[in-house]
Amino acid sequence: MSHLSSRISRTDHASASTQIYDAVIVGSGVAGSILANELGRQGFSVLVLEAGPGNDLSIAEYEASVERFYLSASKDNNSPYAVNRNAPMPRGQETVKLQPGRPNADGYIVQNGPLELDSTYTRVVGGTTRHWEGKALRLIPEDFEMRTRHGQGLDWPLKYETLKSYYAKAEAEIGVSADVEDQGYLGISFEPGYVYPMRKIPISYLDQVIGKNLDGAKVELDGETFSLVVRSTPQARNGVPHPGYDNGKGYVAPSAVSTHQDEMGQRCQGNNNCVPICPVQAKYDARRTLVKALETGRVHLLSQTVVSRVHIDSGNGRVTHIEYKAYKDLHGKEHSAGTVKARVFILAANAVENARLMLASGLPGSSGLVGRNLMDHAYLLTWALMPEIVGTMRGSQCTSGIEELRGGAFRRKQAAFRAGIHNDGWGWATGAPYTDLLALVDDQNKFGRALQRGLVDRISRQLLLDFMVEVLPDPANRITVDPDHRDQLGNMRPVLSYRLNDYTLDGVAFARQLSRRIYQRLGAEDHTTYSPQEPGWVDYQGGGFVIRGGNHWAGTHLMGSSPKNSVVDANQRSWDYPNLYLAGSGSMPSIGTANTTLTLAALCLISAGHIAKELRSAPTAAAAR
Amino acid sequence: MSGDRAEFEKFLGLSEVLTGFTKFRLQGTGQGALYFSTLTDVVGQGTAGELLQAWSGVAAAAGQDEGKLERLMRSEILSHEKLGPIARNLIKLWFVGTWYQLPAAWREVFGTPERDRSFVPAASSYVEGLLWPTIGANPTGAKGPGYGTWADPPNIPKV
Numbered sequence: 115m116s117h118l119s120s121r122i123s124r125t126d127h128a129s130a131s132t133q134i135y136d137a138v139i140v141g142s143g144v145a146g147s148i149l150a151n152e153l154g155r156q157g158f159s160v161l162v163l164e165a166g167p168g169n170d171l172s173i174a175e176y177e178a179s180v181e182r183f184y185l186s187a188s189k190d191n192n193s194p195y196a197v198n199r200n201a202p203m204p205r206g207q208e209t210v211k212l213q214p215g216r217p218n219a220d221g222y223i224v225q226n227g228p229l230e231l232d233s234t235y236t237r238v239v240g241g242t243t244r245h246w247e248g249k250a251l252r253l254i255p256e257d258f259e260m261r262t263r264h265g266q267g268l269d270w271p272l273k274y275e276t277l278k279s280y281y282a283k284a285e286a287e288i289g290v291s292a293d294v295e296d297q298g299y300l301g302i303s304f305e306p307g308y309v310y311p312m313r314k315i316p317i318s319y320l321d322q323v324i325g326k327n328l329d330g331a332k333v334e335l336d337g338e339t340f341s342l343v344v345r346s347t348p349q350a351r352n353g354v355p356h357p358g359y360d361n362g363k364g365y366v367a368p369s370a371v372s373t374h375q376d377e378m379g380q381r382c383q384g385n386n387n388c389v390p391i392c393p394v395q396a397k398y399d400a401r402r403t404l405v406k407a408l409e410t411g412r413v414h415l416l417s418q419t420v421v422s423r424v425h426i427d428s429g430n431g432r433v434t435h436i437e438y439k440a441y442k443d444l445h446g447k448e449h450s451a452g453t454v455k456a457r458v459f460i461l462a463a464n465a466v467e468n469a470r471l472m473l474a475s476g477l478p479g480s481s482g483l484v485g486r487n488l489m490d491h492a493y494l495l496t497w498a499l500m501p502e503i504v505g506t507m508r509g510s511q512c513t514s515g516i517e518e519l520r521g522g523a524f525r526r527k528q529a530a531f532r533a534g535i536h537n538d539g540w541g542w543a544t545g546a547p548y549t550d551l552l553a554l555v556d557d558q559n560k561f562g563r564a565l566q567r568g569l570v571d572r573i574s575r576q577l578l579l580d581f582m583v584e585v586l587p588d589p590a591n592r593i594t595v596d597p598d599h600r601d602q603l604g605n606m607r608p609v610l611s612y613r614l615n616d617y618t619l620d621g622v623a624f625a626r627q628l629s630r631r632i633y634q635r636l637g638a639e640d641h642t643t644y645s646p647q648e649p650g651w652v653d654y655q656g657g658g659f660v661i662r663g664g665n666h667w668a669g670t671h672l673m674g675s676s677p678k679n680s681v682v683d684a685n686q687r688s689w690d691y692p693n694l695y696l697a698g699s700g701s702m703p704s705i706g707t708a709n710t711t712l713t714l715a716a717l718c719l720i721s722a723g724h725i726a727k728e729l730r731s732a733p734t735a736a737a738a739r
Numbered sequence: 740m741s742g743d744r745a746e747f748e749k750f751l752g753l754s755e756v757l758t759g760f761t762k763f764r765l766q767g768t769g770q771g772a773l774y775f776s777t778l779t780d781v782v783g784q785g786t787a788g789e790l791l792q793a794w795s796g797v798a799a800a801a802g803q804d805e806g807k808l809e810r811l812m813r814s815e816i817l818s819h820e821k822l823g824p825i826a827r828n829l830i831k832l833w834f835v836g837t838w839y840q841l842p843a844a845w846r847e848v849f850g851t852p853e854r855d856r857s858f859v860p861a862a863s864s865y866v867e868g869l870l871w872p873t874i875g876a877n878p879t880g881a882k883g884p885g886y887g888t889w890a891d892p893p894n895i896p897k898v
Contacts, residue, residue, distance in 0.1 A: 180880065
C-alpha cells in the first residue's frame, strides 16, 4: 500500500529552472526510472522530464487506461494511451506498404524504407514498459562477443561475467519469475546459490501438449545437433515468491502503484493481455521503480515536458543545460519553453528518441554513429491449428519458448533465433479472434449455435510461434531528422531507414523450415501465408516472408571500446561530452535473441554506480546538495 | 406492453436466433438495452423497425420448426440487401462488443448514417462479449481467471 502524496516532493517548471540538480534524466521509462531511483537513494537530487502526459501514478489514471483499451475498436499496443499531439507515438497501423522512393510521413515515425517496420513505443510515464509483454530473458555469453566468436557484428566492451550480478539485481528490481533449473542453457550461468525472486509462471496447457510431442526433436545445423525442448520463459510478472531468494531472506513481490485494492499488483491472473496493458498490474512497469524514486524525496518528476535540445559548451565539451517545451494539454500546441541545469545529464528516452534528440541538437557525435546501427528483432510469425482443442486465449501471452537455436557455431553464417509459443492465438499475425468472428459471420454465413461451434473450432486450436530472429548492427539502418518533418511543437520527428541483410534472412528461412517440421511433428495444420502486398515483405530466393517488428529498438548510440567505434563507453557515458549519458537499449552493440529490457536495466544499474561515483568525486558534489 | 418494450422483446428474440444464446444469457450481459439503442441510434428507428418487423414475420411463419426458422432467417433477413448487414452487425456486437461500420456497398445504397463508424458502445460491452465464454476463455484484459488456471486442460461447453 503506497501513500504517494505524503512522501513525494513535488516541483513545478518555475522552481525546477532555478535549481542545479545532480542529475537531469530525460524519460521516465525503465532506464530513466532505475537511474532516478538508484541516484535518489544515494542522496543525489534528480529531475526526471517525461514527454508524456499526467502523473499516471494513481489507480484512477491506470484504470482510465484499461477502460480506454476496452473502448478502443482497434486494440493495438498503444490503444490504452491517449492520443497526444504534443508527444506523438508510433502506432502499428501507421505502417503501410511503401512505394519505392516515397517515404511514408503519415505516422509519427517517417519511414524511408526500403523495408517497413511496424515497431512502436509509448510516450507516457513508465514508457514502453506500460505495454511490454514482460519477457525477461538474459543474453547468452556469446552475444557479447559476436565479432570474436563468430566473425559477425560487434563485440561489447564488457562480457557476460561482468553483467551477471547486475542481471540478478535487475531481476530483483523488475521482479522476474523463473526457475534457475530451466535457464542455464548455452552458457548462461548464475552466481552461486542464485534463485530468481519468484518461481516460474506455470506453463500453459498448450505448452504442455507441445512439449509432450516436441521435446527431444533433433535439429541439424552447420554440423551441430540441437535437441529441442519446450522451456518456461522468465517473465517480469508476479508469481509465487521463492522462499530461498537472497540466501533464504525471501522476496516480497512488488505491489501495484498507488492502490489499496487487494486484487491489484498480486500474482498474474492470466488476463492474456500483457500487451497492451495488464489490468491488474501483475506485470512490471517502470512506474513501480519511479514511485520508489519519488518516495526518496529527492527525485522530482515533470511530465508533459518534451525535451527539445541539448546544449553544449563548445569550450569544454560539457552539457550546460537542456531546453524543453512544456505543453498545457494533449491537443492544443500551447506551451512554454524553459531550461534545466544539472551536473550530469542522462538521456533515457529510448533508442529512437535519444538519437532523435541528439541529432535535433546538432550532435551526431565525433564518430558519426549517433542514430546508426539501429536494431530490432526481425519477427517471423508462423501459425497453425492444433489437432485438438488446446484452450487458446488463456494464461499470460507466452509462458514457454524454444531456446536451443539462440547460440551455436552456425552464427558465423546465419542469424540465431528463439521461438515464443503464444497462448493468445493468432492475434499478432491475423487479428484473431476478431478476424475469425468476421470471417465466420461475413464469409461463412454462420449464425446461432453453428457460429458458436465454428468459433471453438477456429480459435481454441490456434497455435502461433513467433520466431525472434537476430539482427546485426548495420550503419545504414538509422534514425535521422529532417527539418521538413516536425511535430506540432516544432520538434523534428524521427526518420527511419531500415533493411535486413542475408545473415538475418537466412536465419528467417531456417526458422520457417523449422516451423514446418514442428507442425508436421505436432500434426498441426499450417495456415501460415505471407503476401508481397503486406508491409514488412522481403523477397527471399524466389519467395519471401513478412517480417514484423519487435519494439526492441537498439543500437543507435552503441557502446564500444573507443570513441572511434562507438558513441558511449561501457558506463553509457558519451565519449564526446563527459557529463552526458545515453542510457537504454540504444547502447547495446548486439541484441542477440533476448528482449532488450532486462539487459538495459542491468546496464543502467552499472551506469548508476558509475554516475554516483563521478558525482561524489567531483568538487562541487557536497555543495550542490 | 408499451411499443418500445414490444420492440425490445423482438430485438431480444432476433438476437437469440442470431447468437444461439438464450434471452436469459443475453440479458445477463447487461448490454441488451444499450445494444437496442445502439441499433436504433446508428441506423435509425425506421430501418431498425424494418428489421424487427421482418423478424416478427419470420418468427410467426416458422413457429416451432427450427429448420424452417433457419431457412427463413437466411431468405428474409441474412440475404436481404438492406437488413442482412445490419443483422450480421448485431451478431458481432453481441460477440465482441463492437459495432463495425456497415460495409461500403451498404453505405453506397442506403446512405451513410452519421453514427455508423466502428466503435465500442461501452467498456462493459467489450468485457461482456459472448465470444469469450464460447471458447472457454475470458475477455483478454478482463475477468482474470486466476493464477495458474491456464495450466489445466480447457473445459469448453459443448454446443
